[in-house]
Amino acid sequence: MHRIKELPTRIGEEVVLLGWLMNVRSSGKIAFLQIRDGSGVVQAVASRAELSESAWQDVQSLTQESTIRVTGTVSQDPRSPSGVEIHLKDLAVEHLTEDFPITKKEHGTGFLMEHRHLWLRSSRQSAALRVRSEVSQAIRDFHYERDFVLIDSPILTPAACEGTSTLFETDYFGEQAYLSQSGQLYLEPAAAAFGKVYCFGPTFRAEKSKTRRHLMEFWMVEPEVAFLDFEGLCDLAEEFVSYLVARVLDRCSEDLKVLERDTSKLEMATSPFPRITYTQAIEKLQDLGTVIEWGEDFGGDDETVLAEQFDRPVLVTHYPTAIKAFYMEPDPENPDLALALDVLAPEGYGEIIGGSQRIHDLALLERRLEEHELPLEAFQWYLDVRRFGTFPHSGFGMGIERFVAWVCGLKHLRETIPYPRMLNKIYP
C-alpha cells in the first residue's frame, strides 16, 4: 500500500491506494475520481476501455466518501489538480457510502458543527488541524531544547483558586472539585524542584462567553522559570512566539496554502517585537480616538486597534495592579503597576499570551490574598513556595487555539480544535 503524499516520487510505477472518494466526474466512457487518504488528494482516471466490466460497473456505482482500493500507474499530467494522476487498472469498493451529509456545495456553520466528526475530512479543516499538531510538537521541542521539565498539572483541582464563578464543578467522592483553569499554582512549586518547568494540557472555563475568541475547553502551555526576572520573561515570550511561527512556516507551507493564508504577514513575526507599557497603550488609544481611561482593561476592539499599529506581535507591559491577578509582582519603581505582560497578535487576533513575574515575598502575597478575599487556608501549600527557599520567578500562559487561529488566518477558534466545546454545545 502507498500513500498519496509519496506519489510524485513514483512516476511510472504501479501503486495500490486505500482511501476515500471525495468526488467523481463522469463523462461517459471516462471518469475522474478525486481520492483522499489523509496524506493528500490525487486524481484517478478510469477509462472503460482499460477496465474489466465489473470494475467499470463499480466506478459507475461510486458515491461520495465511499472507501475504495485502487490499483494503477502513476503519471504526471497538468490536467490533474495535483499535477499527478493514477491511471486505473483495478478498483475495489471496500464500503459503499450512502447519503454522506456534507455535500459539495456550501453549508452553514451550525450544520457543519453538528457534523464536526465528518467535517474533519474536508481539506481546510484537516489543514488547520495539521498546523495545530505541528504547533503542539513545536511547543514540546522548544521547551525540550531549552532544558525545561514537563510537569503535568492536575485537571481535577480542589476549592477556589481564582474565584469559582468560571469553574466547572464536579463531585469528588462527596467533596466539591473543579476542572482546572490553569496549571500555574502547581508549576511554581515544581520550579523550585526543577528550575525550568512547563505544563501543556487542557484548561476549562465555565464563562458564558459566546464569541469567536472563546472556547469552554482549550489547551494552554505555561512555562515557569526560577530566577527569571520580568525582562527575561519578555524575552522568553518573544523567542517562543517567533520560534513557533518560524516552525509552522517551515513545515506547514502546503497547509497554509490550502488555508489561503497570506504568509508575508507571518514572516514579519521575528525578533524583536515592539514593547510598550500599558500607560503608553492607553495614551495611544486615546490619540486614536478611543474612549478609555487609565485604569480600565482593554476590550476586544481596543486590542485590535492597538495591534493594528504594529506589523508584528506587540508586548504590552506594566498593567495597573488593580486589574491583574493577586500573584503578580509589583513594579519596584511604582507599586501601582504590576510586572505583567500580554502579547497581542496582529490582524485582530487579540491576546495570545498573558504572564507576569510572581510575588515571592510571603507577607506581600498573604496580604494580596486577603485583599482579593481568597481563603488563606486553601493556599497554604502554595505559600510554602515562599516559606521554604523563596526565589524570584516568572511565567506565562499561551492559549494554543488563539495562536493557531492567528497563524492559519481563521476567524473562529472552533476550527482550530478537533472537537470544540462551546457554550451549551457538547456534541459531537
Place this chain on the structure above:
RNA sequence: UCCUCGGUAGCUCAGCGGUAGAGCGGUCGGCUGUUAACCGACGGGUCGGGGGUUCGAAUCCCUCCCGGGGAGCCA
C-alpha cells in the same frame, strides 16, 4: 445576562396577505479529459412549536423553543 440577526425540501436560500419555489445533493438516462464538470427527466415539504388577527397566514401580531454574530470576562 444583554444587544442583534435568523429558523421554508437532505443542504444553501428565494418567496413577505391569495394554488409551496430555485440551485445543489439523491434516482434514472446521455456524454472518452473532467476541474464544486455539463445536458435531460424524476422524486422530495407539519414553511421551528403554540395562540391570535383575517373570507384567506410561510407572509401580520403575541408567546415559547432553537441557532448564528457580538458585548462583558478571558487565553
